[in-house]
Amino acid sequence: MARYVIFSMAIFLAFCMLSCIAQQQPCATYKFSNNKQFSSCSNLPVLSSSLHWNYHPSSNKVDVAFRHTGTGVNDRRWIAWAINPTSEGMIGSQAIVSFPRTDGRLAVYTSPITSYGTRLEQGNLSFPVLDLSATTQNNEMIIYASLELHGNISTVNHLWQVGPMSENTPMMHSVAPSSPNVKSMGSLDFLSGRITATRSSSSTMRNIHGILNTVSWGILMPIGAVIARYLKRFESADPLWFYLHVSCQLLAYILGGLAGFGSGIFLGARSHGIEHSSHKIIGIVLFCLATAQVFGGLARPDKDSKYRPFFNWFHFLAGCSTLILGIFNIYRGFDILHAAKFWRLAYSGVILTLLLATLLLEICTRWCMPVTKRSMSDTVDKNTSTVVAVAAMEV
Known part of the structure; x- marks a missing residue:
């Protein structure tokens, strides 16, 4: 048995040596x-x-x-x-x-x-x-x-x-x-x-820049928007929906607006002669919109203020613009990085999942909930009418 093990090890070592020689042969000979x-x-x-x-x-x-x-x-x-x-x-x-x-x-x-x-x-x-x-x-x-x-x-x-x-x-x-x-x-x-x-350190920084912005602008921001639009319609989710919405958007702003935008500036400063103008301009616009959303949220008027409708419209329009531009710029980044097809498909799957969830929630809140509320209202009215009739008969 020992001889067999020694013989096998000798064959293995000889094979490794021959492999090394074969790899060196094109250069050395x-x-x-x-x-x-x-x-x-x-x-x-x-x-x-x-x-x-x-x-x-x-x-x-x-x-x-x-x-x-x-x-x-x-x-x-x-x-x-x-x-x-x-x-x-x-x-x-x-x-x-x-x-x-x-x-x-x-x-x-x-x-x-x-x-x-x-x-x-x-x-x-x-x-x-x-x-x-x-x-x-x-x-x-x-x-x-x-x-x-x-x-x-x-x-x-x-x-x-x-x-x-x-x-x-x-x-x-x-x-x-x-x-x-x-x-x-x-x-x-x-x-x-x-x-x-x-x-290359620049290559590593480009990957980090892409990951930060994809997670922030492309995933967390849409999730925060879905939470704000649909969960607040459920009375049981108040005020939980607000804290979830703020947490998502602030985390997205820190990752994309600060870290992602900062890494983009760093890459631009190091990449002399390489210009991706549209990607750069959209990134600046996104950072400005997100910053305005953050400070606007801190200074938002009270619900009974006459300026509250103007704030609501600004918040809605800026939010929609941020979502659209953010997703577009992520795909633009995939093109710049020549990312593998797998990553593009994976992100597309995330976006389609979010769109499907949005559609289902839209149907639920626009159609199912009003019907349910109407049915409950009819039931309450019928019960009230019955009680009134019984009371009248007793009198």
Whole structure:
């Protein structure tokens, strides 16, 4: 039995070793057509890319070759590899770009990234770049370069990207949360060869912004409106309906009006060159309407005041506008984030459920309750008439 266990463990370990070797093989055994050789390499986790390099610690110089596979004959796209000396994100990165021109020639140049709306314009980097070239072979593109890094450092933040072309102009790559383009960054140690993947903080903030606003504007606000419209018609629910309504709307205002709106401002400040004007304008209008509702509710006139009808109309119209604009802006946000179809369908299911509940409550309060009240009134009148008749007979 012990021999069987040892034999099984040996087979398992051998299989793991072979799997690791198989994964490393495309990178480690690759032969460059120009006979260049690199002592270190790594298969990058996304975008079908790999990086090869020779690091010279004495001069802090590194020779790199960035490879991207899977480019067909008619598949025109740009590729880029970059080092960011100041942060982990895209802004501030120093990129090397290459793409096939419409005339068949291969463009290769350096491009400093200063905004999210960049078209990868050519420019000088913050460190010298020598022996810059690019080639295409066997359905892959390769960028070669020698970098002279500042300071005695071996670990850098690096990024790599692939995107579409329009004539001879690189276009913006996908920014969907599920896209590999938002996961193509990490830290790289030229000395040890260790690569650590990181996730963009902006991508995480966008997801948080979307969740906060969906829960607040898209779910809590409609539930609060349904409570105010229908539960208050039941005498037994007074004043419970009011406290439930206020609690829902205040929680929605805190999550969406304060946290959601604040995260949107933060994202706008960091996303230089990226504008979603309609989404932004609707968000500002929603925040203003919700703020007016909150302060209007605190200063609402008494029920017997002559100004109470004006407040009721304002409260109703502002509330309806907030609901409609909020739901519309959530779907607009799904488009901006390129959210998976599941999330759109899930939210649509929530909205349809709320609409169905609203319809049933409308029927119940508009038709069933008046009939019930009428029946009870008729019964009371009949009983009263009977009592009066009996009393008259006795007299």
